[in-house]
Amino acid sequence: MEPAARVALVGVGLIGSSIARAVRAAMPGVRISATDSDPGVRARVAELSLADAVCETAAEAARDADLVILCTPLSAYAEVADSIAPALAPGAVVSDVGSAKGCVMGLRARLPEGVHLVPAHPVAGTERSGPDAGFAALFRNRWCILTPPEGTDPAAVARVASFWERLGAMVEVMDAAHHDLVLAVTSHVPHLIAYSIVGTASDIENVASGEVIKYSAGGFRDFTRIAASDPTMWRDIFLANRAAVLEVLGRVTEDLAALQRAIRWGDGELLFRRFASSRAIRRAIIEAGQDTPAPDFGRSREES
Amino acid sequence: MEPAARVALVGVGLIGSSIARAVRAAMPGVRISATDSDPGVRARVAELSLADAVCETAAEAARDADLVILCTPLSAYAEVADSIAPALAPGAVVSDVGSAKGCVMGLRARLPEGVHLVPAHPVAGTERSGPDAGFAALFRNRWCILTPPEGTDPAAVARVASFWERLGAMVEVMDAAHHDLVLAVTSHVPHLIAYSIVGTASDIENVASGEVIKYSAGGFRDFTRIAASDPTMWRDIFLANRAAVLEVLGRVTEDLAALQRAIRWGDGELLFRRFASSRAIRRAIIEAGQDTPAPDFGRSREES
Numbered sequence: 001m002e003p004a005a006r007v008a009l010v011g012v013g014l015i016g017s018s019i020a021r022a023v024r025a026a027m028p029g030v031r032i033s034a035t036d037s038d039p040g041v042r043a044r045v046a047e048l049s050l051a052d053a054v055c056e057t058a059a060e061a062a063r064d065a066d067l068v069i070l071c072t073p074l075s076a077y078a079e080v081a082d083s084i085a086p087a088l089a090p091g092a093v094v095s096d097v098g099s100a101k102g103c104v105m106g107l108r109a110r111l112p113e114g115v116h117l118v119p120a121h122p123v124a125g126t127e128r129s130g131p132d133a134g135f136a137a138l139f140r141n142r143w144c145i146l147t148p149p150e151g152t153d154p155a156a157v158a159r160v161a162s163f164w165e166r167l168g169a170m171v172e173v174m175d176a177a178h179h180d181l182v183l184a185v186t187s188h189v190p191h192l193i194a195y196s197i198v199g200t201a202s203d204i205e206n207v208a209s210g211e212v213i214k215y216s217a218g219g220f221r222d223f224t225r226i227a228a229s230d231p232t233m234w235r236d237i238f239l240a241n242r243a244a245v246l247e248v249l250g251r252v253t254e255d256l257a258a259l260q261r262a263i264r265w266g267d268g269e270l271l272f273r274r275f276a277s278s279r280a281i282r283r284a285i286i287e288a289g290q291d292t293p294a295p296d297f298g299r300s301r302e303e304s
Numbered sequence: 305m306e307p308a309a310r311v312a313l314v315g316v317g318l319i320g321s322s323i324a325r326a327v328r329a330a331m332p333g334v335r336i337s338a339t340d341s342d343p344g345v346r347a348r349v350a351e352l353s354l355a356d357a358v359c360e361t362a363a364e365a366a367r368d369a370d371l372v373i374l375c376t377p378l379s380a381y382a383e384v385a386d387s388i389a390p391a392l393a394p395g396a397v398v399s400d401v402g403s404a405k406g407c408v409m410g411l412r413a414r415l416p417e418g419v420h421l422v423p424a425h426p427v428a429g430t431e432r433s434g435p436d437a438g439f440a441a442l443f444r445n446r447w448c449i450l451t452p453p454e455g456t457d458p459a460a461v462a463r464v465a466s467f468w469e470r471l472g473a474m475v476e477v478m479d480a481a482h483h484d485l486v487l488a489v490t491s492h493v494p495h496l497i498a499y500s501i502v503g504t505a506s507d508i509e510n511v512a513s514g515e516v517i518k519y520s521a522g523g524f525r526d527f528t529r530i531a532a533s534d535p536t537m538w539r540d541i542f543l544a545n546r547a548a549v550l551e552v553l554g555r556v557t558e559d560l561a562a563l564q565r566a567i568r569w570g571d572g573e574l575l576f577r578r579f580a581s582s583r584a585i586r587r588a589i590i591e592a593g594q595d596t597p598a599p600d601f602g603r604s605r606e607e608s
Contacts, residue, residue, distance in 0.1 A: 123522045187522030196560045198582040218427045218491030228586035231579035256500045263542045275535035278502040282532035288517045
């Protein structure tokens, strides 16, 4: 049996459209309804045949669905939850794909009794946005973290876990607070720093922005890639995961200050020690299959 | 006529071995002599047939060469210059591939009259090291910056420019101080931050290092890639380009503090504005051909 018979996608950007494509590929019998607040996106979803029904409202898309997945920026969640609540049948599962999870717990109170809330976060993505950017293999060999509130029906959690496994992901369950700290380290603060340094580089008076662009192959372009991600989505993540982001950011600037001091005082030994230890971490990431040593950066495999 | 008849490579890591391969491919008539302080590397260079002569000392490799290229870490330059000086014929050109250029100017005084110093910096690389990591197309469509000291013979500069163009690079000439500022922005500070954040992530008590590795696809792995670069090379770069690195780093931490404050006070509008403007810079880098929009990160083209 499929983990869901009728899936509703609210928001069809990179992640929503990748789910649609992956469901089509892995579970062709599942009916997909989809909506997006942008009429242009809805038209494109219809053109690309990403859903069986393209609906004008979230409530319409959610009606009769047994799994509703919020794929909008975090700031739209409360409004979406309020609008779909009356349309949900008992036993339906509401899930999402947001990169911060503590803030999702509040949805519980907005949903009717008998409807299950199982927040999820597939740790996968590219810097591209919109329904054309998605691809079916995006979640393959990637982790999907579930953060069900205490007391959630284990059968509902199992259904969502099974859904993501069918899309090729590996599933982990943890509490929302721990998720938010781990992701602050591995995703949110790296993105913030990338955004920041790209802004700084374009502001330095004695370096023309043309030069920054010309010589970006020296390292800078790695930062611009993640700094090209959707600005609305990221604004919402930072506001939603404020405490953990500020905590980790404090550590990062502290450690950076130590390297800065080593450069100022010519402490080559400290610099060498720090730089050498980061190689081991890189090696472990490659061994864990979350990247490859090939200079294509593991990307070719993702799309295959 | 070839820009050089006999090329000597002192140091055969990623860059030195890429030059050897690219010279073989583009200028098969050129004789290559090579040396490395590591006997294991010398043996590997011979096995890979990267040079016509593998020499035990830099002086031996440089004898009769009309173009000697230093491809060692910056801290070895002075010693190498002293040892090759007696072996150099008048009219020979000494160049290098280092990522900081102000410090290279000092070599002028260590070289005999009639020998030309034309420092060079090919802005290209991967995070891998050693003679096996190189490939002939590494410099193709990448910039190579020359920083000849004032008064350098224009014919010597033209020969080095032509050499790099034959390897597929585009050549730019600028003064060393400007080079060092531009590269601090586009390469050195991004690497320092990547090294720093990788270290921070592995130190946070409530997050297991296994978790950092597992969920690295959320952005962190982009940082680990550049933080996997050679530690000796990077230690030398930071010590050699101290002033510009500290200047740019000051700007970066200042701008990061502004974003930190916006997160703390919930200023979503400022965050959105900053994030949105970085997209334009990313687009310009893609248009300039220094990366591609494809999720393979432009890497597949580099090796082709």
